[in-house]
Amino acid sequence: MLFSELNFWAFFAIVGGLYVILPHKAQNRMLLVASYVFYAAWDWRFLSLIMLSTVVDYILGLRMAKETVEQRRKLFLYISLALNLGMLGIFKYLGFFVESFEALLASVGFATDPLVLSIVLPVGISFYTFQTLSYTFDIYRRDLEPAEDFFDFALFVAFFPQLVAGPIERAKNLLPNIALPRVLTWKNFERGAVLCLLGLLKKIVIADGIAPSVDAIYASPDPSRLDIIFATWLFAIQIYCDFSGYTDIARGVAKMLGFGLMRNFAQPYFASDPQEFWRRWHISLSTWLRDYLYISLGGNRGGSFKTYRNLIATMVLGGLWHGAAWNFVLWGSFQGGLLAVHRAIAGRQKAGAEGVARGLKGMAVRVLSIAAFFQVVCYGWLLFRATSFDQIANFTGRIIGTVSAPAVVSVPTPPLAAFLCLGLLFVWDLMTEKSNEVHFYERWPTPVRTAMYASMFYLLAFGSTTATSTFIYFQF
Amino acid sequence: MHKSVSVIGLTIVWILVLDVLVAGVLPLAERTGKAGSLIQYFEYGRSVPGKLDVWEDNPGVPGNLYDVAWTDELLERSAERFAGEDTANGPVVRSYGMSFVNRIMRQAEKIDPELNWDSHSGPGAPPNFTYAVFESDQPNRRQGDVAVLGILSSAVPSMAAMSNSTWAFEQPAPYTYPIFRLQGEGLQRIDPLVTNAEQFRQLRADPAARREWYAQLREQDFFYGPQAFGMSWLDVSPFARLVRRSVATTTLQQAKNKVIEKETYPYNDVLIRMVREFSRTAKADGQRPVVFLIQSRNPRDVDLLTLLKPTLDAEEADYLATAEFVDPSDPAAFLPDGHYKAERDQQFAEQFLAIIN
Incomplete structure (x- = not known):
């Protein structure tokens, strides 16, 4: 059941219809059932993983909060980590590591019987695993009180708008939103509907519209230099529109139900350096990695070398989070390397001054920096999109001219x-950036605003003739 | 409440205003000959009966496929040509295919001007069309002739259809063909009720015959459905046409996927039997069978060589598989309209001539 398919909207209409007539507690129970139905539409067997994670983390959360002996609290945290990361390891990474190990043995002359593991990747496992982990981490750090109501906690884990591709919510944000009665307002409905419309435009019209062009070049045995450059630019747009489109719809649907999910993208291609980029791209993951991994590794405490090491290690693991493949590790290393180099060059002074463009010269410098850094980001996307190391080497060679094309x-x-x-999206992002206000359009008179909505509907109909595909981030 | 009503109401009013504006501008642009491709974009979303009515009323419009590839007319022309052929000119290559086959054959004619070629083709024709015409054209072939059966990978799912009008939503050529089902060790052929353009024209004035034809499509054709054929009155609105185009293309893609997944129609077994019967029939009649396996650009297409090579080898039938010469994932091999570039067709033609000489 994809957000871009009519059956999802029929499902949501039923959920919404029931939601408005039910009292608060019943709303939560109904949303939990709906979330399980939504997930089961992909594969009901993997619901058991979500339920297992829910039960274990709920019990561990309660025990951890009551426990005063530090060692026992640590033990509960380790159990939670073992369960959640164990599930992730088995379903997402086991096949990859076994194959890599076999390849390593073969490269030093030890032939092994290939062990073929046909493990199906449960949709969204990386997202809900990180979400539940943040819950136990926060309780362990005494930053959060555990959920009292089991079913409310189950809804926190499985809330259908963000279950399969985020945003990776924090319990501090979402649990109170579940536990307390929500007020349905027209303002929230309108904001939610606009987010959904924008998300559908991004996904259906842009991402699905340009996907065949990207696929054609990345499947081509002999593309030209310009082919690779154009296709990679297009992929940068595709992945942004695909993923942020999903997030917009998730946030829009939640908003219409009275929930406020966190913002996951803030005009990322207006970034002019890697640090700024990661403050704007996949914010829920980058803040998760910062709070639970980078800081746990020591963060920037311990000198420059350790800071660079921690940055690179965090981003390598962040890359691996995306998928069990070496190109994601390479992409993560590339991003970590960029952050380390940027930190070494720019230091901390620049933080806080970014995004400020004074005068015409300042603006020109900023625009040029954005355009230049976009090329760097795009090379990262080439690593991300490539299907093998050979392709990365081949495409890189064609771009720099060492491989004939x-x-x-x-x-x-x-x-x-x-x-x-x-x-339209460029203007939208520009207005959001300039006004620093995601609801900039609310200041417009109703006739102007509604004319924009009508144009968006028309554009959606105009562009919704391409074949829809699943969201890229579902595979993570 | 007042605010919500005004926002929703005004949005609907704006959509209507936009729709009326677009509906007004489109004919104007058409008259001035501007924005042709944009007009076409909106035209694609008409219901199938709506498009067919436009084609019938305007025979001269570009891209009109109303009168093409009707089986009765193809066979009639074939019989006339057969009767007038001078057997002293040598064997004839009789192809049963589509534009891809025709383009290769035209290149073959350029290389070998002595080549005698008789074409039977339909736009985007699925294998049930090419195989059915081959079967029906049996009296119009001689011993020593070469019979070419064209199989286009992108048209394989359409083996579960009886007419392009049910699956080619944007270019619904109404010509028809039988559908084949597995029966014992062979195939059962279910012929369409309508087999020529004249019969089809009469459907417009004969609601009972039209109902009967639609009933056959509903029963036999896995692509026929209301999303493409129903509520033609909505064609007046460009917005509704866009929505229909979106819904229809999505539904048809889902129907194609179901065929490829073998949920609805056993295309693989049917295709294997077609190739087997084609080879055996041609050989039994003293003709040379050659199967063209044309792998088009879509990576999701059925891999024809993998599916059919074992049968072709077992039957010792000659074949030309485009995938053996050109990687179908290479966009540089194709024209923007999806056909192979001329140099590729020339390469295939050379291979074909090497097979038959």
């Missing part, structure tokens, strides 16, 4: 609607 450009042209919508 044809001169022709053969990227299939994306549909007109994708370009129109991209123009």
Whole structure:
């Protein structure tokens, strides 16, 4: 059941209809059932993993909060880590490590019988695992009181709008929103509906519209330099629109139900350096990694070398979070390396001054920095999108000219609607950036605002003729 | 409450205003000959009966496929040509295919101007069309002729259809073909009720015959559905056309996926039997069977060579598989319209001539 499919909206209409007539507690129970139904539509067997994680972390959370002996509290934390990371390890990484180990043995002359593990990756496991882990970490750090109501906690783990691809919510934010009665307001409904509309435009019209062009070049045995550059630019747009489109719809649906999910993207391609980029891209993951991994590793306490090491280690693990493949490790290393280099060059002084452009010269410098850094980000996306190390080496060689490539450009042209919508998105992000206000359009008179909504509906219909595909981040 | 009503109401009013504006601008743009592709974009979303009515009323419009590839007419022309052929000119290559096959054959004619070629083709024709025409055209082939059966990978799912009008939503050529089902060790052929353009024209004035035809499609064709055929009155609204196009293409893609997943139609077994019967029939008639396996650009297409090579080898039938010469994942091999570039077709043609000489 994809957000971009009509059956999801039929499902949501039923959920919404029941929601408005039920009292608060019954709303929560109904949402829990709906969330399980939503997940079971993919594969009901993996519901057992969510339920297991829910039961164990609920009990451990309560025990940990009551426990005064530090060693016992630590033991409860380790049990939670073992369960959650164990599930993630088995379902997401076991096959990868076994294959890599076999390849390593083979490379030094030890042939082994190949062990083929056909393990299916449960949708969204990386997202809900990190979400429940943040819950136990926060209780362990005494930053959070455990949930009293088991079913409320179960809803926190499985809340359907963000269950399969985030945002990775923190219990401090979502649990009170579940536990306390929510007020349904027209303002929230309108904001939620606009987010959904924007998300659908990003996903259906832009991401799905340009996906075939990207796929064609990344499947091509002999692309030209310009093909690779254009296709990688397009992939940068595709992955942003695909993932932020999903997040927008998730936040929009939640908003209409009275929930406030965290913002996951803040115009990431307006970043001019790696630090700024990670404050704008996949915010729920980057803050998770910062709070629970980077800081746990020591953060920036302990000198420059240890800071760089911690940055790179955090980003390598962040890369591996995306998938069990070496290109994600390489992508994570690339991002960690960028952050370390940036930190070494720019230091801390620049923080706080970023984004400030004074005068025409300042603005020009900022625009050029953004354009230049976008190319760096795009090279990272090449590592991310490539299907093998060979392809990375080949494509890199073609870009820098060490591998011969044809001169022709053969990227299939994306549909007109994708370009129109991209123009709208650029203006939208620019206005959000300039006004520093995500609801900038609320200041507009109703006739103007509604004309924009109507245009967005029309554009959605205009561009929704391409084949829809699953969201890229579902595989993580 | 007042605010919500005004926002929702005004949004609907704006959509209507936009719709009326677009509906007004489109004919204007059409008359001035501007924005042709944009007009086409909106036209694609008409219901299938709506598009067919436009085609019938405007025979000269570009892209009109109303009168193409009707089986009765193809066979009639084939019989006329057969009767007029001078057997002294040598054997004839009789192809049963689609534009991909025709393009290869045209290249073959350029290389070998002596080549005698008789084409039977339909736009985007699925294997049930090419195989059915091959079967029906049996009286119009001689001993020593070469019979070419074209199989296009992107059209394989459409073996579960009886007409392009049910699955090719944007270009619904109404020509028809039988559907084949497994029966014992062979195939059962279910012929369509409508087999020529004249019969099809009469459906417009004969509601009972039209109902009967639609009933056959509903019963036999896995792609026929209301999303493409129902509520033609909505065609007046460009917005509704866009929505229909979206819904119809999604539904049809789902129907294709179900065929590929073998949930609804055993395309693989049917295709294997078609190739087997094609080879055996041609050989029994003293003709040379050659199967063209044309792998089009979509990576999700059925891999024809993997599916059919064991059968072709077992039957000792000649074949030309485009995937053996060109990687179908290479976008540089294709034109923007999805056909192979001329140099690739030339390469295939050379291979074909090497097979038959």
